[in-house]
Amino acid sequence: MNIDRIQEKLEILADAAKYDVSCSSSGGNRKNKNGGLGDSHASGICHSYTEDGRCVSLLKILLTNHCIYDCAYCVSRKSNDIKRAAFTVEEVVDLTINFYRRNFIEGLFLSSGIFTDSDTTMERLVRVAKKLRTEHKFNGYIHLKSIPGASDEIMREAGLYADRLSVNLEIPTEKGLKLLAPEKSHSEMIKPMTYVKNELILYKDERKIFKKVPKFAPAGQSTQMIVGATDETDFKIIKVADHFYKNFNLKRVYYSGYVPMLEDARLPSIHSQVPMVRENRLYQADWLMRFYGFKADEILDRSNPFLDLEVDPKLAWSLRHLEQFPVNVNTAPKEMLLRIPGVGTKSVRKILMARKFQKLNLDHLKKIGVAINRAKYFVEFESHNVFTNFIDHQNFRKIILDTTKSKFTSPFSEQLTLF
Structure with missing residues (x-):
């Protein structure tokens, strides 16, 4: 193994993954058994956040930053002149096991640029999780990023090996997504979310009848929306979040303030940045809907479409x-x-x-x-x-x-x- 090359890949692909904030490690309940390695039971997962709130308790990397898409807001877009790298399945597995044994991490968050096609990319992610579970008896937390367009068969296998699955909506509205990522569509993103939702319901019902039913994504699924890359109001954003909570049984919706990094006429100025407090207010509004009994229409409405940045x-x-x-x-x-x-x-x-x-x-x-x-x-x-x-x-x-x-x-x- 070329240690220097692995280190270079790690630096490139960990840096490329930092913009995905939907990597909370809470909610897993996969206990250690048969002398395996790790334990993702809720009490066994430690959380560590950087000053700007990014989760660092997991090995958080991309399998590759090569991508066939040219999304305006993404640093890995195919037209962006950046260093490219790709891990092999074995390299990700070895990194995860070695970091875990050295007490650096409690689990793995694995995403990827889409190379070749959706099924090929998702199959490679699943192979990492499967190898960790079956060959290394790894019982720690695994979060896989679901690839839009992946087949139901691959998604089912992903749910059997991962604790949590997530598909990023990326831009809150179809109109905004078509502006910045014309090759993508929300319908393609919603298909795997629908499949996972239905499988979670099915497995829950089966567990009521049969004692030994395999776990399927026991920590559920989540999504993430980029805030400020397009002109959606906070009211629209929380309405979209509310829709997905109600109809897809999501565990979490994450909000990521757009970080200007590319010059593009479709994007906000490279010198402008979404205030962190706006991101904060969206999380607080989200908390109100999930735990405090507020409806989205109570928090904001069309005549009052933005959250107050001065008060919660x-x-x-x-x-x-x-x-x-x-x-x-x-x-x-x-x-x-x-x-x-x-x-x-x-x-x-x-x-x-x-x-x-x-x-x-x-x-x-x-x-x-x-x-x-x-x-x-x-x-x-x-x-x-x-x-x-x-x-x-x-x-x-x-x-x-x-x-x-x-x-x-x-x-x-x-x-x-x-x-």
């Missing part, structure tokens, strides 16, 4: 609906408690349990872990709210911003203390 989406909703507040913490239903700024899902569970035994006050909420600096303006404990009675609602927004620093939270703080 829950606070923005609350400021638009002051008639819903204050909320009586001791009597309000769970659904309304979840809408109080500064109150997260764990805090709501604690509130519902604690109020069975005593009347709660502000000190209790503080001990529970509620962000009092903002929640205090939206709650009451007796017949009236001593806080909002004296607030000029025209200055309400300014008062809250002056008394909280949560708007400076890191863009990838998904536990969202803002809520």
Whole structure:
């Protein structure tokens, strides 16, 4: 093995993979057995993120950056003059095993440029996963990027060896995709997503009947959308995400702010960059839909199509609906408690349990872990709210911003203390 050449390939193909953020390693439950290597049970996966939020707990690489497509937004586009490289199946397997044994990684995230055709590319990715599982008894986490256009037979095999599968929508709308990647279509991307969704349902039903049913993508599937390469509004983006959550049972939708790197008249200026805070707000809006009971149309609408970059989406909703507040913490239903700024899902569970035994006050909420600096303006404990009675609602927004620093939270703080 030429160590220098492998190192050069690794540098090229790891760098090319950094723009794909849909590599969370959560949700796997593949336990070690028969003296195998690794364990992707949820408690066995460690998460490490760089300052800009990129996941580094996995060996995250492309099989190759050779590609037959010329997508305007992609650094690996065929017309881009960059260094090209390709791993063999054996090289990826050896790297994964060696890095795991040296405690550098907990699993593998493997994507690829599309070479020759979709089936050939996907088959090569599946061979890596199959070799790890069957020959090396590797039970660590494996995330494979599904290749649009790959056959159902290959997708089925991928699901049997990978913990998670994902197909990137890339651009939120078909119109935007046709502008920047005219050779691609959302219909081709949706086909493998539909297949995986149906297989997940089938395997779940079969497990109710038969004891020994093989795992099929136990960590589900995810997707990613590029934000800011085209002119879609935040409202359109979260509506698209909402559609895929409801109709494809996705585990996650990831949002990646477009990073200018190529001169192209179809793209934003090379000197402009999507603010990281916009990416942050989309993740927060996503969190509201998934865990807080908000509908996409509540967060934004056509008359208000962009997320407020100064305040998080829950606070923005609350400021638009002051008639819903204050909320009586001791009597309000769970659904309304979840809408109080500064109150997260764990805090709501604690509130519902604690109020069975005593009347709660502000000190209790503080001990529970509620962000009092903002929640205090939206709650009451007796017949009236001593806080909002004296607030000029025209200055309400300014008062809250002056008394909280949560708007400076890191863009990838998904536990969202803002809520």
